[in-house]
Amino acid sequence: MAVMAEHTSQMSVDEFETIASAAPETVTLEFIDGRIGVKKVTDGDHDTIVSWLTKRCIQARPDLDVYHGRGLRVAAYRQGRAKPDAVLAPEAHFAAHGEWADPEGSLMVVEVTSYDSDTDRRDRCEKPMAYGQCGIPLYLLIDRDACTVTVHSGPDRQIGGYRNARTAKFGEKVLLPEPMGIELDTEVLKNYVR
Template sequence: MTVMAERATQRSPVSLEGFERLADFAAKDSDNTVKLEFIGGRIGVKRAPDGDHTTIVTWLMRQCMQHRPELDLYAEQGLRVEAYRRGRARPDATLVPEAHFAGDGEWADTEGVLMTVEVTSFDADADRRDRKEKPSAYAAAGIPVYLLIDREVGTLIVHSSTDAEAGRYQDIHIVKFGDRLHLPTPVDVEFGTEKLRDFVR
């Protein structure tokens, strides 16, 4: 697994089907300490989250349950993303109608997904992966809202108004930790973010 992890951020000639077999092997071989993604024709390693990372996702889950109890926030559900669903991503969280992924396998389609969420990790490729590749992949898949919780700079970045054909979001709104966060339609909730100040380094 170590050699694979070191090479994982390089462009890979592996096919999508080959990637899925590799991802399945990696999940079993690493006891779920790493999971693989395939975005922009590149294999990426998603390492096990730290305690603050997991706490932030749990905090967001609580906010969503309080404001939209008819929705579910799934952690690390695999999604088919990018144009023509040729990528594979594992968002830190995915907001969907209740029981939306019931019966799906490891990689689900993005139809019906309301929002994806990433919480930055403190690794070398976080900038490329979470701030550049993921917004493009999620927009191209037609996901209406992408929320990036950026622990490095203490901000929440809300991407919305999907231009799927161009693979980009047209609206980007930045909120500092501690300010109120509004998540636009179809999520349509607003809440304070003061608690996030407790989970930054």
């Protein structure tokens, strides 16, 4: 039986929120798995992908709102803080919430990979674990490095992550299962990679 090393947090959530509130607009700070992470400002292709997805989702589901950079309390016992590239939730769902909202009621979170050294750990490992543990039904990862779209579904609140992950190459059609119920034609995404 393997013994897991005890993981200690870099700081408390309150300390992180104080630091994050004073961060310059050139970066976004997140606190996942007890560690502070820095996301640099996105590039135009990244923003275009998020805009493209927003339009498709709102056209298919006008009953939803798409929140960009919405702070969510994530991970075990809500001791983490993440700012996904997009969160889809029922209309006005986050009204009257502060900077860091409970993710309950979110239908899907979206991350578009950035060209930085933390992308693998952050977007492909830590975030699916945190979002699944929160019970967010879907996690959509648009991976510009691999030119793929991965739909994570079946969140596992006990151990984190998702029970299902379906990956498609840019150019293929991708089904976002319920609660979204949308099909995306990802051909256009080929235009927004290096």
